[in-house]
Every structure is written in structure tokens, then in C-alpha cells.
Amino acid sequence: MTGETRRPHTGRRRNEAARRAILDVAVELLGGTGDTPVTIDTIAAAAGVGKQTIYRWWPSKGAVLLEAVAERAGADIPVPDTGSLLGDLGGFLRATFRAVGHERTVSVLRHAMAEAQRDPHAGEHMRAFIAGRRAVLRGLLERARDRGEVSPGTDLDLVVDQAYGVLWYRILVGHAPLSATEADALARALTAQVRG
Amino acid sequence: MTGETRRPHTGRRRNEAARRAILDVAVELLGGTGDTPVTIDTIAAAAGVGKQTIYRWWPSKGAVLLEAVAERAGADIPVPDTGSLLGDLGGFLRATFRAVGHERTVSVLRHAMAEAQRDPHAGEHMRAFIAGRRAVLRGLLERARDRGEVSPGTDLDLVVDQAYGVLWYRILVGHAPLSATEADALARALTAQVRG
Amino acid sequence: MTGETRRPHTGRRRNEAARRAILDVAVELLGGTGDTPVTIDTIAAAAGVGKQTIYRWWPSKGAVLLEAVAERAGADIPVPDTGSLLGDLGGFLRATFRAVGHERTVSVLRHAMAEAQRDPHAGEHMRAFIAGRRAVLRGLLERARDRGEVSPGTDLDLVVDQAYGVLWYRILVGHAPLSATEADALARALTAQVRG
Amino acid sequence: MTGETRRPHTGRRRNEAARRAILDVAVELLGGTGDTPVTIDTIAAAAGVGKQTIYRWWPSKGAVLLEAVAERAGADIPVPDTGSLLGDLGGFLRATFRAVGHERTVSVLRHAMAEAQRDPHAGEHMRAFIAGRRAVLRGLLERARDRGEVSPGTDLDLVVDQAYGVLWYRILVGHAPLSATEADALARALTAQVRG
DNA sequence: CCCTAAACGAGACGGTACGTCCGGTCTTAAT
DNA sequence: ATTAAGACCGGACGTACCGTCTCGTTTAGGG
Incomplete structure (x- = not known):
């Protein structure tokens, strides 16, 4: 989706680039044709992120979506x-x-x-x-x-x-x-x- | 939920009592406290009905809920x-x-x-x-x-x-x-x- | 893996063919080269079975493996x-x-x-x-x-x-x-x- | 688990006390009741050690456990x-x-x-x-x-x-x-x- | 009056998504 | 330079739910 360029780790601080990628991908998928389901797994995959990185910062799928929107x-x-x-x-x-x-x-x-x-x-x-x-x-x-x-x-x-x-x-x-x-x-x- | 009394079969005609029970239960669950999830399984169980009886007459879960509402x-x-x-x-x-x-x-x-x-x-x-x-x-x-x-x-x-x-x-x-x-x-x- | 031929449902009784496919695949994967991990997901996929069909009959991954062995x-x-x-x-x-x-x-x-x-x-x-x-x-x-x-x-x-x-x-x-x-x-x- | 007393850093030399704490905790957890899982995280936390300190000296979790045992x-x-x-x-x-x-x-x-x-x-x-x-x-x-x-x-x-x-x-x-x-x-x- | 066809209760099934857990890697900030 | 801390990617786990399918039972209605 995006994130072709390697995203560097940021050590023990939250990785802002990962946050951006997640929210961007969420909106992208929500507005998509619907052929790609809007799933935590698809968001994580498209953002090049582990699922846990999403659940570390948002309590649920809905929270991610709403913040993105x-x-x-x-x-x-x-x-x-x-x-x-x-x-x-x-x-x-x-x-x-x-x-x-x-x-x-x-x-x-x-x-x-x-x-x-x-x-x-x-x-x-x-x-x-x-x-x-x-x-x-x-x-x-x-x-x-x-x-x-x-x-x-x-x-x-x-x-x-x-x-x-x-x-x-x-x-x-x-x-x-x-x-x-x-x-x-x-x-x-x-x-x-x-x-x- | 309801349906404590046995509901008689109606042979090869649609069982109106079952239809009523399904719609009643659907509304009941939708308006409930949320501790019971509103799923096809819970609707079927609470209505004393097989899942197939629901899908024989409605195309999807949403159709049941909307008709009930x-x-x-x-x-x-x-x-x-x-x-x-x-x-x-x-x-x-x-x-x-x-x-x-x-x-x-x-x-x-x-x-x-x-x-x-x-x-x-x-x-x-x-x-x-x-x-x-x-x-x-x-x-x-x-x-x-x-x-x-x-x-x-x-x-x-x-x-x-x-x-x-x-x-x-x-x-x-x-x-x-x-x-x-x-x-x-x-x-x-x-x-x-x-x-x- | 196997199961190219469609496996018919058996209604409300346990599907013996599915059970066989699961156990066969489990042994096959366990004895494999190790390039395919022995996972509930891989077993289910290779057996052409949903994960829930495994968990409906075995309490854990280990139980499946041991029964198969x-x-x-x-x-x-x-x-x-x-x-x-x-x-x-x-x-x-x-x-x-x-x-x-x-x-x-x-x-x-x-x-x-x-x-x-x-x-x-x-x-x-x-x-x-x-x-x-x-x-x-x-x-x-x-x-x-x-x-x-x-x-x-x-x-x-x-x-x-x-x-x-x-x-x-x-x-x-x-x-x-x-x-x-x-x-x-x-x-x-x-x-x-x-x-x- | 242990490690209540602060363990001082030792600068650029391997910290022997940390090695001891890791191995001790590993055995302690392995022999425990099983309510605490034996993971790298629990070992590191109980030993008061960062995960990287473990992986700097051992190639995998199993290596730590086996050396400890x-x-x-x-x-x-x-x-x-x-x-x-x-x-x-x-x-x-x-x-x-x-x-x-x-x-x-x-x-x-x-x-x-x-x-x-x-x-x-x-x-x-x-x-x-x-x-x-x-x-x-x-x-x-x-x-x-x-x-x-x-x-x-x-x-x-x-x-x-x-x-x-x-x-x-x-x-x-x-x-x-x-x-x-x-x-x-x-x-x-x-x-x-x-x-x- | 029987016999067949349809509806039914039950529940197993394939598939998909969820949210959690853990292994091993990486970076920061403190010592 | 080493450490404690902890975020990160990847991937498996076990659960929940959807909609489909089959079984065996029950009844209505046509021969």
C-alpha cells in the first residue's frame, strides 16, 4: 500500500511513522472499493506493521478507524x-x-x-x-x-x-x-x- | 427468552409462530443490555428455532433485524x-x-x-x-x-x-x-x- | 495436501472424513521437512477444514498431535x-x-x-x-x-x-x-x- | 522474583551478576507452579534485566534454559x-x-x-x-x-x-x-x- | 388413508476476523 | 560500551460469528 521504504525503529519511544502509516492505511481501506476488507490484519499488513503495534496504542479496531476518520x-x-x-x-x-x-x-x-x-x-x-x-x-x-x-x-x-x-x-x-x-x-x- | 411452550410443527407450510418468535427475539436482543450478543445463533436459540429456519426466509442477519425493527x-x-x-x-x-x-x-x-x-x-x-x-x-x-x-x-x-x-x-x-x-x-x- | 475431492457434509453428525483428514495431515506435517510449521492453521488449511472443526473435537493443538501419533x-x-x-x-x-x-x-x-x-x-x-x-x-x-x-x-x-x-x-x-x-x-x- | 536489591551497571564489561540472575530466574520459573509462564519477557522482568542482555549472551530462549538446567x-x-x-x-x-x-x-x-x-x-x-x-x-x-x-x-x-x-x-x-x-x-x- | 414433499430443530462445517501472546531485533537514554 | 526499558515485526493461538449443509422428525395435502 505504502511504506515501501524501510521504516526505522525508534527504540523505546512510540514510532510516529508507524502511527501515521496505520491511520493512513485505515482511511485508504475504508474508502476503498470494498474488495479489500477493512480488517486489523489487512491494516497491519498494508501498513507494514505487526498487529500488536496497533493494539498497543488503540483499544480496538473501531478506535483506530474513528481516530483515522x-x-x-x-x-x-x-x-x-x-x-x-x-x-x-x-x-x-x-x-x-x-x-x-x-x-x-x-x-x-x-x-x-x-x-x-x-x-x-x-x-x-x-x-x-x-x-x-x-x-x-x-x-x-x-x-x-x-x-x-x-x-x-x-x-x-x-x-x-x-x-x-x-x-x-x-x-x-x-x-x-x-x-x-x-x-x-x-x-x-x-x-x-x-x-x- | 420466550417459547417455553412447545411450538407445533405446521408440516409443509411456513410456521408463522416461528416467524413471530424470531422477530420478537431479534428486537428483544437488540434492545437488551448488550450482555447477550445479537447473533444468528443467539436469536435461533432464544427463539427455539434452527438457524436454517431463519435463513430459509431471510437472506441475511441484517434483513432479519431490519424487518423486526x-x-x-x-x-x-x-x-x-x-x-x-x-x-x-x-x-x-x-x-x-x-x-x-x-x-x-x-x-x-x-x-x-x-x-x-x-x-x-x-x-x-x-x-x-x-x-x-x-x-x-x-x-x-x-x-x-x-x-x-x-x-x-x-x-x-x-x-x-x-x-x-x-x-x-x-x-x-x-x-x-x-x-x-x-x-x-x-x-x-x-x-x-x-x-x- | 490431500482432500482434493470434495468432502460432503454429514449433517449434524461428526464428519468422520474430516477427522481422518485432520489426523492424517497432522502426522504428515509432523514428519515433514520442517519447512512447513505444524500449526493449527496449517493443519486446518491442509486438511481443508475450518479451525473450529479442530477445536470442536480436540481441546488443544497438542491433543490433536498426540491422537494422530x-x-x-x-x-x-x-x-x-x-x-x-x-x-x-x-x-x-x-x-x-x-x-x-x-x-x-x-x-x-x-x-x-x-x-x-x-x-x-x-x-x-x-x-x-x-x-x-x-x-x-x-x-x-x-x-x-x-x-x-x-x-x-x-x-x-x-x-x-x-x-x-x-x-x-x-x-x-x-x-x-x-x-x-x-x-x-x-x-x-x-x-x-x-x-x- | 529476586533482584530486589539494585544491581549496579558494570560499564563495558559483562555483568556477571546479571548472568547469574538470569540463570537463577530461569530455573526458578521452570520449576514453578506453571502459573507464571516461562518466557523471555518474564525471565528478563524477574531478573531485572533487559531482553537484549539475554540475547547478547545466548542465541535463543532454549539455550538459556538448557544452560541454566x-x-x-x-x-x-x-x-x-x-x-x-x-x-x-x-x-x-x-x-x-x-x-x-x-x-x-x-x-x-x-x-x-x-x-x-x-x-x-x-x-x-x-x-x-x-x-x-x-x-x-x-x-x-x-x-x-x-x-x-x-x-x-x-x-x-x-x-x-x-x-x-x-x-x-x-x-x-x-x-x-x-x-x-x-x-x-x-x-x-x-x-x-x-x-x- | 397412505405417501411424498416441504418445513422444522439441531448442530457440524468451511471460512474469516478478532484480540492476545510470545520470540527475537532494534533503538533510546542512563550509567 | 553495556545496560534497562520497551517498541516493533511476524506469526500462532484459541474464540466468535456468518451462512451452508445434512440429518432425522413432523405435518399437510395429493393420489
């Missing part, structure tokens, strides 16, 4: 500052939907969420990841509220739930696309909702 | 007719949240959705179930639109996604409760949004 | 009846040494005895196998005693220990050959000893 | 000089059986012999150890032969094989005790055998 997803989603709620929210959701819109990413996130339901360790990672993303979006909304674009008494957490709820619902059920058009529609709807 | 969830959610969107939507969401609010039901749905991500048969069942629920809610919204309570050009499917998105998002992540209060807040938010 | 070794060692102790004992030991003299068989027995020291199940099997072989040789000696060829008061069990002791000692340490010449020398020595 | 067993077995074969042989075998008769020692030797079958280094050590013990016993027999107590043409190596064969056979199979009574019976039998 959480590290990727959410990175590189800029928080725009256009001066208006509709602009900010639209930009943010477009970027989010675009990042998630790839077939591979949808596959990764679907399986990550599934794993989080079975593996308590994965669930913990998932909750932490979700909380992080929610905080970012809530910050965006709070800025708009401070500008007076949100009617007082609006439950911002509920707005956040609606945005991410629609996203995850579509990821998991697959009944509707996740494109820029949909992102804009959602942004307009939520903006109208909070306008008061 | 779909049969339960969604039943007994009345569609109110109060004459106003807020009343109808509030009533519907309160009933839905109440049905889902039990710890056991949340567990059942969590695992059902997880299974739907892995097992194509389960995924198919899940999509059909989801489509059914969406149709009900969309019907409620269309009635309101016909009454003039919804501004023209509103994307009703997006509203449906927002409602069920919030529901599933909270079921799967578990970061917020699912009570009547939340149902009402969501109903008010969506009503405000579509009012135009 | 015990079934082979000791079979086809005839108990001669020449009318004299020297003739009987010589014939028996020659046959025994010849059966064991092959490089492959030595390898099998060495590893079997080693396994018996580590795996309690294997130890139990080994003791039973050893007891069986001892009983045969002791019977031979008792016949000679009844003919008056053994001085009264001779401890026949000690004589048996001397014969099999030499055999196993040489198998395990490998410092001396196991040929017909050695068998005859041992038979003469023991005959002289018990003559009185 | 060979160093102990065979020490303190005096070669008596009573003037008669029966006396000398009886005394030697009684001392040998007594040294081996302890439950712990039997366990140590059992596992050492098992290791010798798997690990070539251990096998080499074992053969050397065995050769040493054989030479001692053969010397005893040669003295008797020189005194005329052994009939000409007797194969002394075969006699040695019988003595140690009985010993090891009983150690490994455990079907008979190893006490002074048994030592005497064996001495009498062998004396009668070689008397001619």
Missing part, C-alpha cells in the same frame, strides 16, 4: 467570514458538503458511524469528533447572533443539530445527494428559520 | 389533524420522539442503522422503512401547504430531512435528549421556517 | 511367538525399532513427546498411549515367565522401562542409532538379565 | 568408590534419583527436554550435558570392568543407555516414581545383566 474529516473546512449569516452558513455548508460529497468519503463516514454504534471506544471517539465539529458551527452562529441576525431565544444547538442531522441522515440513508445546491438550500432554510 | 418502529405513530401546522407537526414529532425515547428503542434503532451500513439487505430494508416514514411526514406537510400555511417554493423534502435528521443524529450520537420538549422546539423551528 | 505408532507392531524369550523379545524390539527408525517417525515422536510436556491434554494422551505399549511388552514378558524363562521375583515393569527407556532416550537425544542391531543387543542384554 | 543438574552427584559394581552403581543411581526426585526438578528437566526438541541451540546444549553425564557413568562401569565384574564383550554404552533411559522415561512420562528403592532395583538389575 476524525483526523481527516473536518480538517480543511474553513469558517468563512462574509459578514452575513447566509453567506457564512452557505460557505461553511458548501465546503462541508463538498468534502463529504465524494463517494469514498461517504463510504468512510458510513462505516465509521456504524462502528461507533458497536464499539464503545469508537463511540467515544465519535462523540468527541462530533462535539468538535458542532462547536465550530455553533461559533459561526454565535457570531451572527452577536450581529443581530438571529432572533433572541433561538436555540442555536437545535440549529446545529438540523444542519449536521441532515448531513448525516443523507450520508447514512443515501436517499438524497450532498452537493453545493443542497448546501445552499439548507443554508437558506436555516437562515430563514432563525431570522425570527 | 421496521415492523415495530413507526407503528402506533398517529398523524394528528389539529387544523394547524404547528399543532399537527408538534403532535407528530412528540409521538415520534416519545416512541423513540425509551432507552431500549434507541438501542434497537442504533444497531439497526449500523447494520444497514454493512449489510446490503439491511440497507434496502432501511431505505424502504425510511421512505415510508418520510411519506407520512411529507403528507402532513402537504396538507399544511394546501391550507396555505407553507410559503410557496418551500422544499418539503428538506423539511422532512431536517426533522428526521435531528432525530437520527441524536439517536446515533446521543449528545442530546429526545423528549417532548425537544419535539416541540423542533416543531416550532420548522413551522417558523416554512411560514415564509 | 498414537493412532499410528504402535500399530503394525506384531507380537511374535517363537517359543523363546530371546526370540520373542528380539522380534518385538526389531519390529519396534524398525518402525521408529525412519527419520520422519523419529521427528514425529520427538515433537509429540515435547508437546506432551507442555500441553496437559497431550500429556494425558501420551500417558495412555505409553500405557498401551507397555501392556503389550509386559504381556510378552509374562508369557516367558510362565514358561519359566524368567527368574521369580523379577520386576517385569522395570524390564519394560529399560526397553522403552532406551528407545525414547535415543529418540530424544539422538546420540545412538535405532536399528535391528541395537534391538538385538538390547534383547540379549535383557534376556540375560532376567534369566536369573 | 545443565549447570544445576549433575552437580553434586558424587561417584562412589565402594569397590563393588553393585555398591558403586547403587550409590550413584540413588544420588541421581534423589537429586531428580523433587517435584520441582522433574518439572525443570521435563521442560528442558521439551525445549531441546524444538530449539536447535537447546538440543546442542542438551546433547553436551547428556554426554557429560554418560561419561561419568561409563567411567564407573569401566572401573568395574577393569576389576573383572563385567563379562567381556558387554556393551557399556548400552548399559548407560538403560540407566539414563529409565530415568528420563520416567521423568517424561511420570508413570513410576523415582526413589531410592527404584534406584536400587535398577542397580541390581543392571549388575545382574552385565555379570555374564
